[in-house]
Amino acid sequence: MMLQCFLFGVISFIMTGARCEVAEVLAEAGSQAVLPCKCSILSTVSPAITWIKASTGTVWRKERNGLQFWGSSWLQTGSRVRCPHSQFERGDYSLQINSVRDEDGGLYTCRVDCGKQQVTDTFVRLRIIKVSVSPAVAIWGSSVSVTCSVTPWRTGASVQWKLNDSPFVSLTGTTKSEGQSVVKEKATDRLAGTWTCVVGYAGKEGRASAALSVQGIIQPSTDNTQVYAAVGSAVTLPCVFSSGLTPVNVVWERLTAESLLKSTPDHLPPSFSPSSAHPPMDKSVSSKEVGFEDAGRYRCAGSVDKQMLTRSMQLIIAKIVPSKKRDSVVLTCQLSDTSGVTKYDWVQVTYDLNGTESAVLVQEGMTLSISKVSEQSRGEWMCRFYGKQGILGNVTYQVHSMAGLSGQKSTDHSRNTATIAGLSFLLLLLLLILAQMYKNHQRRKRILPYPALETIVHTISNEREEREKHRVKK
Template identity: 55%
Template sequence: MLLAWLVFGLISLSMTEGHREVQEVFAESSSQVVLPCVCNTSSHVVTWRKDNQDTVWRQDKSGMQFWGYRWLQRGARRVRCPHSRLERGDCSLHINNIREGDGGLFVCGFTSGGQSMTRSVMLRVIKVSFSSAAPVAGMKFSIRCSVTPEPLGASVQWRLNNSTFVSASGENLETAQWTVEERARVTLTGEWTCVVVHRGFEGRASASLTVKGIILPPTDDTRVYAAVGCAATLPCVFSPGSFPSKPSWRKLHPGSSSKPPGHLPPSFSSSSPASKPAWDQSARLEDVSLEDEGRYRCAGVVGGQSLSRRMQLVVAKIDRSISWRKMVTLTCQLTDTSEVTHYEWVHVTYDPSGTRLVKSIQVGKTLEMSKVNVEGVGEWVCRFHGKDGLLGNVTHRVAPQNGHLTGSTSSLYNTSIALSLSVLLVLLILILAQIYKNHQRRKSIFQFSALETILHVKSNERDKREKSHVKT
């Protein structure tokens, strides 16, 4: 009998402690939350209180509902217990538009079998805030995760764009660092999430951060690839909505950025067309040459902060040579090959309908063709790849002439024009010489026409005298 009473007492004590157990609920500021409370289906009187003082919501035996004045927002009720759920024994409290001040201990009271029962829920409100909503790259700023009420012994983890954030010092911020201090950079732009874990319960809150700066190129010393004779764009794009003042471009001397700037290429143009937004200060080279390779720097001022980005222009070309064995060798040349992992040669031709046909030939920096015939006609494209994919390409065009390979189409065209012009010039000179010769002959004849007339008259008179003398 004594053992039975002891067991009954332990069960009662455990039930009483269960009723007193506090459940933790985390909610993000400005969001919605449900505070759980399972009650008896026969309960008619249900009361929700906060911190054992203020009444949040109450329903009496008649079914009338009452709200605390702090939970009314411009006449709208921020809290409710859906009637359909009450009938099923669910007395959970629904709260809209959570505020930091809403955090605290909530108690759900109801009657069950003539006894008063309670359920306790601790609401903790999480919020992520920044010391500057839109810092400029280079400025110091902080990110803070606040929890109201603040839990003791909780751990916090920071995530940026769904990835664990690693600080500039290389520290993985998985410990209880409620405030992160960093120097702003464009790579910190995105959604910051604070994950809080306390007594087995987890909560999180997020906020978006925009860092004003140069977003393209994303980092210094980014390489831009271009082919000789083609156009190229040097990107310099600031954060959308930025209006950089004093934009400028410079070509840096090799190995040093402290020396005076070099001369920009003749085809360089940094003027922005009206169609481009103000934050796009990209430049363009219309006709790239080997001399254009090197490092460039774009700069501008945003929010009083000077911003700049360095980039390197890598120029590609194809060298063509013919050996004594009449073998044509094409070599893919780049002014900087540090990022190149492999080369690929592609042969491009066009059928009579103009359809482009692509055929991969081989891998390697050079391409050697032992059959020098019309099969080599078309475009030979050298594609150079890096560890992250295609970096760029350069094209060499070959046109047919008497069944043999020539250089580019443009060189053959220029040679034909030169020969035609030479022949026409020789013919023109011969025609002009003949015209001049005929003109001189006619001119000499006209000078003695009067003398011939006089001699002709004298001759006729002499003949008449001789005839008259014979008659007499």
Template identity: 55%
Template sequence: AEADSQAVLPCKYKPNSIYSPAVIWSKVNNGTIWKKKKSGLQFWGSDWSVKGNQRARCPHYEFSRGDYSLQIKNVREGDGGLFSCTVQTGDQVIIILVMLRIIKVSSSPSFPILDNSFSISCNVTPWPYGASVQWIVNNSSFMQQMEITSDGETINNVVRERATPRLAGNWTCVVGYEGKVGRASATLTMKGITKPFEDNTKVYAPVGSEVTLPCVFSSGLVPSSPAWEKLKPSPILLPASFSPSQPVMDKSITLKEVQLEDEGMYRCSGTVSGQRLTRNMELVVAKIDSSFPSKERGYVSLTCKLTNTSEVTEYEWVRVVYDHNGNQSVESIQKGKFITINKMSVENQGEWACRFYGKYGILGNVTYHIQIMSKLSPCMSAVTNHSLCCSNNSETILTILHISSPQRNQILQYPALETIVHTISNEREQRERNREKK
């Protein structure tokens, strides 16, 4: 039985007598556990009853079937050993012996520090000579080096390894002996830098965005002398300023506006119990390059680029659409690293996003905005020099008029603009009069 579980020690005998038998459960060389007299009175040994709470009991409703099995709750290593079940009815006395072996998995230290040595053991009390031991780690078989005892027995109930993220998790010890199998499990939790959990983790961010480089230590660890370095492409010690609102184990830093030159390898570090713990990570920067094909006027070609594409398995382009509540949805999904868009089409205007995926799902995305435009009419040079353009769109005209009106009592800074506005306004009024006549 696994430590801290319930063990059931079998004792089944169908007596010939119609009278209720007397039953005694004892641990060999260690006294009585539980007994029931023929009268029905029950007694518990002092080691098996604490403050009226009995750890061992026999379900009386099974007696009529001849089942006198003993149930022991929360078994301990000290419970292991030989037990006897004595059933007395009339002049018949039946004794059944049961060996209880307790299996327990434990590690030393209880919470290994990452990159340090640790051991995990499978203890069986009492140990069965000639037993086989197999280890399963996170549902996969684990092979380790065998040890040979002084009497020539090969054992593998102890594993000694260096603490790495892949060894964290569930460890199960499977013990085989004389055709029977028992097992016990334990969760191995490692201390150190838990986010990111592994070295060389990649963090993705588009140009111009804000990104946090994570560096979180295990709960309960207070690292001293935390520091950040940029390792590649050129080594530099970063002036890491940690927010007072951050928990003491969180030494993450934030880059407010990512630039292309921020890509590369970073390292965070901190000292715990005299040991310097480090974690390396890579910042991958994404951007969209645009070009305008000379043969296709009004079109723009977009290319999704990342400073490291080793994890990327697929690219996807989507047009992002927002409703009046600000909720977004996507449409026009297209696969591939490149895309050519007719920017004069109203259906294509707005926000486009390049999503990039890895083996386990989406890694990140980067966006490109196509300006909302309508058909343009020629503009005078004075307007063009000020990055303004003429439009037949009435909303644009009204906006220009609204901006221009406060200037009427002042010196006009853009006389050409006022002329254009009046000209367009007059043309618009003339068109409306012509429509009314028709």
């Protein structure tokens, strides 16, 4: 290549006194490359233009009579090469190569012959930058490599990697060799997107890009995702695979301290079940009514192309705990895990006759004290909790249900008081009967030592009863 440049330079120097200067062009594989060739010599006759590639000979040629020719190695791809005639009047004889390939890289010469020994040569070196990803669609956890190649390589050139327009720093390091820079990583969501290789030298810069798609469990997108739900509400634990994937042997398990030590995982709570209406890639489970005891960590796992994919998540349950005082009730917003909560606030929700909802922020904080008897306390109270990214969820409490429970307790208390009073009366009556029986028993003990006196007493008593009977009859 350098020898041909030298020969062309010598010829040009002899014929026109020009020097051999090589223009550099960087082009991305698959794009259009424009090789510049501008001649300052103006001629009244139509010039002859010849483009030559150092390794393959003539690329394209135009005679003075207007006939065009393509070199033998370019005949099959002649449609990729053209030199716009509309620019000739301006002295621009640049060559356009469409859909450039690696093999198109190299040294080109543009010769313009205007006659009368007026010949100019322009030298252009075309370098092709190509980014290739293997595989282009990677499964989560599998090995993936991204390669940037420059053909021909320029000694001293720098290579910088960008991912989604941001500088990329490899966790495992980048392998560099002459003409190539290779990044090898384990496929994760962090690697998905557009990879760009930026090649620079001598103030020039060229770039090429390629896309990498990582398939796996797309929802939730990361492990340890927190899912919030209120006691008694419906909740869904997501496990959605990438479109086109059909996972097999999908299992759900509840992670506890005990299950991590056992080979057999804990099963899901009975309230959770998969939905048959979901598409094949959606393996989510849901519960129509979740309880506070369902809080904890869960994991979804499934096999895709013999690659086991897993995603863990944490279910956090919220509830409102009331504590009653004499004239008020204190409501406490309680969550099974508060590590992600940064703020609480309380909102009173009311509805007018038309069912229109209105919400008024009352106060911030985990607890709220409201009056039992105040009309303003009636309605629905909502505790909202927030994290760094915004609102996480909410849980509600009905004041009238609380008042009903309080009234029920008062009624039960009244019933208990009446029962105690009745039992006390019966106990008093029983004591009086026992006292009377004791008196009769003592009286009999005093009479028993005198049988004749007892006979007289009974006789007198009987006669008294007879007289009373006759008196009644009269």
